[in-house]
Amino acid sequence: MILQRRQTIHTTKNPSECAQIISGSILKGDTNLLSKYEARAQPNQRLRPAFGIDNAFTTDHSERHKEYRNKVGTMLRPDWNMVASAAKRLAKNECPKNLVNLVQSFVLKMTINVLFRHDFPSLDDESISLVASEINDIWIGSKLPRHIVPWSKQDRLHDALRLLVPNRDPLDPQRNAMNFILPAFETMWRIVLRCFIEVRYRGAEETEEWIAALKLFLENPTVRLEDSHEGASEIEKAISIVREALRLYPPTRHIHRHFRFASGSSILAIADIEGLHRDTAIWGFDADCFRPSRWANMRHEPEPFNAWMPFGSSPFLCPAKPDFGPRMIGILVAALVDAFSDVRYELNVRDPRGQKESAKFYGLLRSDRDSYKELFLEKVDRRCR
Numbered sequence: 001m002i003l004q005r006r007q008t009i010h011t012t013k014n015p016s017e018c019a020q021i022i023s024g025s026i027l028k029g030d031t032n033l034l035s036k037y038e039a040r041a042q043p044n045q046r047l048r049p050a051f052g053i054d055n056a057f058t059t060d061h062s063e064r065h066k067e068y069r070n071k072v073g074t075m076l077r078p079d080w081n082m083v084a085s086a087a088k089r090l091a092k093n094e095c096p097k098n099l100v101n102l103v104q105s106f107v108l109k110m111t112i113n114v115l116f117r118h119d120f121p122s123l124d125d126e127s128i129s130l131v132a133s134e135i136n137d138i139w140i141g142s143k144l145p146r147h148i149v150p151w152s153k154q155d156r157l158h159d160a161l162r163l164l165v166p167n168r169d170p171l172d173p174q175r176n177a178m179n180f181i182l183p184a185f186e187t188m189w190r191i192v193l194r195c196f197i198e199v200r201y202r203g204a205e206e207t208e209e210w211i212a213a214l215k216l217f218l219e220n221p222t223v224r225l226e227d228s229h230e231g232a233s234e235i236e237k238a239i240s241i242v243r244e245a246l247r248l249y250p251p252t253r254h255i256h257r258h259f260r261f262a263s264g265s266s267i268l269a270i271a272d273i274e275g276l277h278r279d280t281a282i283w284g285f286d287a288d289c290f291r292p293s294r295w296a297n298m299r300h301e302p303e304p305f306n307a308w309m310p311f312g313s314s315p316f317l318c319p320a321k322p323d324f325g326p327r328m329i330g331i332l333v334a335a336l337v338d339a340f341s342d343v344r345y346e347l348n349v350r351d352p353r354g355q356k357e358s359a360k361f362y363g364l365l366r367s368d369r370d371s372y373k374e375l376f377l378e379k380v381d382r383r384c385r
């Protein structure tokens with residue numbers, strides 16, 4: 001009989017301990033025998049067979065890590081005016097339908113265009129839907145190793161990827177477009193979905209104000225907070241909406257590291273980013289509320305008490321943190337709001353028999369990857385379309 005050794009798990013939402021776990025070097029005063037790359041790569045190994053990738057998340061080689069990171073750095077400098085106008089156009093072209101499918105397809109089109117196809121061609125809808133939904137299903141399935149279908153057998157996905165991103169062989173682990181699509185799309189579609197719902201469908205008093213701020217941001221996508229100009233306070237409001245959504249719904253809810261100590265013991269340490277971001281001791285009694293105004297006057301101190309870590313922290317800080325991530329989320333949410341803020345669009349819950357009722361949300365939105373499949377964005381008067 002094979003006895004499986006149980007792994008000790010340590011979880012924390014303390015900000016400095018989270019940062020220490022992420023660094024992968026020391027835990028509770030004990031030095032990790034694994035390198036920081038090994039500490040990070042081990043919990044991510046399931047992604048290799050599942051997606052056929054070899055990137056900063058899965059490698060324990062410092063050189064491969066550096067090479068991949070540098071490559072990503074060069075990919076995250078788009079022409080923001082082009083991005084904003086493409087987002088506006090693409091969001092308007094999306095037919096009202098299942099909300100998760102709509103957001104996934106819109107965000108994936110934008111991700112592929114920004115990372116690989118800089119002239120923003122139209123992309124094949126069927127391939128986009130297939131890649132978007134498969135990424136989600138494979139990710140969820142990969143949590144149980146016996147559910148992993150080897151990447152080499154995902155023929156339909158390979159064909160779709162070859163069509164969407166030519167010149168990148170999906171069967172070459174270092175060239176596979178998934179190396180770049182995964183970290184970008186996987187994080188962005190979920191935050192865009194939740195931010196869109198918070199802004200547009202919670203019935204907050206500030207709804208109109210938020211919509212106006214986001215629309216202004218869409219018209220001025222290159223603006224920086226440091227630049228003072230006419231609509232500065234509106235732009236600041238748009239940035240606060242993004243920061244607040246990333247606080248309440250960090251796409252990377254937990255960051256895992258392996259630790260092995262000289263004593264022979266080993267620990268899977270978990271930085272509970274979601275717990276940290278909702279801690280009332282740090283954020284106050286209304287930590288669970290979407291309140292972008294809490295970020296007002298935090299222009300120069302955007303990370304109170306180092307307790308805002310949606311993009312992780314050193315030495316593996318996300319390269320999208322300084323500019324690309326927040327700006328892209330703002331543009332994508334603004335484009336959806338712009339396309340669907342018309343009163344003729346309503347958000348309904350449809351049950352399996354097709355019965356519908358108006359969607360209502362209470363408290364925090366759900367954070368799981370397979371939430372909200374029952375939501376449908378629909379035109380009120382079908383004769384209008």
Ligand code: HEM
Nearest residue numbers: 056072183184187251252310311312316317318319320325
């Ligand atoms: C916009 C929402 C995004 C969020 C919330 C986010 C979040 C994160 C987090 C939490 C980490 C740290 C993971 C860890 O320590 O194990 C990370 C790392 C990383 N992210 Fe992002 N990310 C976002 C967008 C992107 C995009 C658009 C890209 C572009 C491809 C990207 C590329 C990376 C890379 C390459 C790393 C690894 C950095 C390293 O190992 O040095 N991320 N991201």
